[in-house]
Amino acid sequence: MKKKTRYVILGLLRDEAMTGYEIKNCIDRRMSFFWQESYGQIYPELNAMQNDGLLDAREDQQSGNRVKFRYTITEKGRQVFNDWMTEECEKDTVRSEAFLKFFLANDSNQADVIHHLEKFHQQNRERLESYEMFMKSFQGLEDMHNHKYILKMLELGIRQQHLYCDWSSDYIDELKNND
Amino acid sequence: MKKKTRYVILGLLRDEAMTGYEIKNCIDRRMSFFWQESYGQIYPELNAMQNDGLLDAREDQQSGNRVKFRYTITEKGRQVFNDWMTEECEKDTVRSEAFLKFFLANDSNQADVIHHLEKFHQQNRERLESYEMFMKSFQGLEDMHNHKYILKMLELGIRQQHLYCDWSSDYIDELKNND
DNA sequence: ATAAGCATGTAATAAGTTACATGATTGT
DNA sequence: ACAATCATGTAACTTATTACATGCTTAT
Numbered sequence: 001m002k003k004k005t006r007y008v009i010l011g012l013l014r015d016e017a018m019t020g021y022e023i024k025n026c027i028d029r030r031m032s033f034f035w036q037e038s039y040g041q042i043y044p045e046l047n048a049m050q051n052d053g054l055l056d057a058r059e060d061q062q063s064g065n066r067v068k069f070r071y072t073i074t075e076k077g078r079q080v081f082n083d084w085m086t087e088e089c090e091k092d093t094v095r096s097e098a099f100l101k102f103f104l105a106n107d108s109n110q111a112d113v114i115h116h117l118e119k120f121h122q123q124n125r126e127r128l129e130s131y132e133m134f135m136k137s138f139q140g141l142e143d144m145h146n147h148k149y150i151l152k153m154l155e156l157g158i159r160q161q162h163l164y165c166d167w168s169s170d171y172i173d174e175l176k177n178n179d
Numbered sequence: 180m181k182k183k184t185r186y187v188i189l190g191l192l193r194d195e196a197m198t199g200y201e202i203k204n205c206i207d208r209r210m211s212f213f214w215q216e217s218y219g220q221i222y223p224e225l226n227a228m229q230n231d232g233l234l235d236a237r238e239d240q241q242s243g244n245r246v247k248f249r250y251t252i253t254e255k256g257r258q259v260f261n262d263w264m265t266e267e268c269e270k271d272t273v274r275s276e277a278f279l280k281f282f283l284a285n286d287s288n289q290a291d292v293i294h295h296l297e298k299f300h301q302q303n304r305e306r307l308e309s310y311e312m313f314m315k316s317f318q319g320l321e322d323m324h325n326h327k328y329i330l331k332m333l334e335l336g337i338r339q340q341h342l343y344c345d346w347s348s349d350y351i352d353e354l355k356n357n358d
Numbered sequence: 359a360t361a362a363g364c365a366t367g368t369a370a371t372a373a374g375t376t377a378c379a380t381g382a383t384t385g386t
Numbered sequence: 387a388c389a390a391t392c393a394t395g396t397a398a399c400t401t402a403t404t405a406c407a408t409g410c411t412t413a414t
Contacts, residue, residue: 001274001276001374001375001401002400002401003400003401003402004274004276004279005401007279007283008279008283011279011282011283012283014283014285019364019365019366020365020366020367021363021364021365021366022364022365025364031279031282033273034273034274034275034278034279034282035273035274035275035278035279035282036272036273036274036402037402038402038403038404039366039367039403040367040368040369040402040403040404041401041402041403043366043367043368044367044368046366047367066365066366066408066409066410067365067366068364068365068366068410069365069366081283082287082288085280085284085288085291086291088298089276089277089280089295089298089299090276092273092274092275092276092277093215093272093273093274093374094212094213094214094215094271094272094273094274094275095180095183095213095214095215095271095272095273096213096214096271096273097180097183097268097269097271098268098271099213099214099332100183100186100187100190100210100213100214101264101268102328102331102332103190103210103213103214103328103329103332104186104187104190104191104193104260104328105264105328106193106325106328107327108261109261109264112264112265113328116268119267119268120268146285148286149281149282149283149284149285149292150282152281152350153278153281153282155346156342156343156346159342159346160339160342163335163338163339163342164335167334167335167338171331180373180402180403181372181373182372182373182374184373198392198393198394199393199394199395200391200392200393200394201392201393204392215374216374217374217375217376218375218376218394218395219374219375219376219395219396219397220373220374220375222394222395222396223395223396225394226395245380245381245382245393245394246393246394247382247392247393247394248393248394272402
């Protein structure tokens, strides 16, 4: 898959100016169930995008000789984002080691499968809770309409987490009662 | 994520001897919702694994000067696979361009979102059908028990596809009725 | 004071895709 | 005859992760 780092950045900056660190954080906290980016992708890309005129950087001088950059999207940046929105989507790339193990297991691996299922269940419950908190943070907001698209994705994320939790918890019971 | 190519291969070869081409095919048809591998990963890895004594190759001489290799797992290969089964799972890596667009959209992209949702719905319906066919191919088999683990994953895959289809179809209706 | 989190960046390494090259077999 | 699918492999390229380096700010 072609790298999409610049579109994620552009998409997030449409709403508010952000630093590279905040961008990374936002992706990790809110988008982790369908996307990830590392600092090694984000920081060089921010510089390249500024170079291409897609972003403006506001330099926040902190005390000492350290600098902090808060980026804003330019008109050209909005254009590039909207052009990408129009393009066809490439196929997903997914790699889940847990699913791989679940799929390839046989009876000789039952104990390992139960262990991985328990971990899987716990992680998905935690993620579910964090999505529900994020969802609640929207409740009561005036400009709910502006967040319609995020909310719809969040709804899907929550339903997916429910599915994963239910499935793994039933599966654990089945395997344990089989002995 | 560390590459897992050898474990996928090992896992598939535990059940039956396969060629590299068949391995790729199997991953594409049955495991695509949580895993993918390309020929550029599979063929070099098969040679490395043979070198490491994890596989034996049976050379199927075809007419002409072409050769075809059917691989079998060795005892050492089974050991390596079982050791991996015991290891903790790394975090998933997922990249879905469609989800990214759904999440980052706003009203100015509504038409694009509807288009991508329709494509998304269609692709997921097709995938659902192919999983249901694969599921049916197990029905009536004597050794159902041996496929318990695959069936459980298939069940999850089918439920996930249902969720994606239902969600996207509702979402399309919502967006269309909003005009 | 000190730990956790905020903040930016690069270089080395690893992983993964794609295009290319080749040719056999099977079904229509 | 022709197309689709079976079949193997490599080289060039792109993408992504990780470890390292540095130092500020905020809350306890």
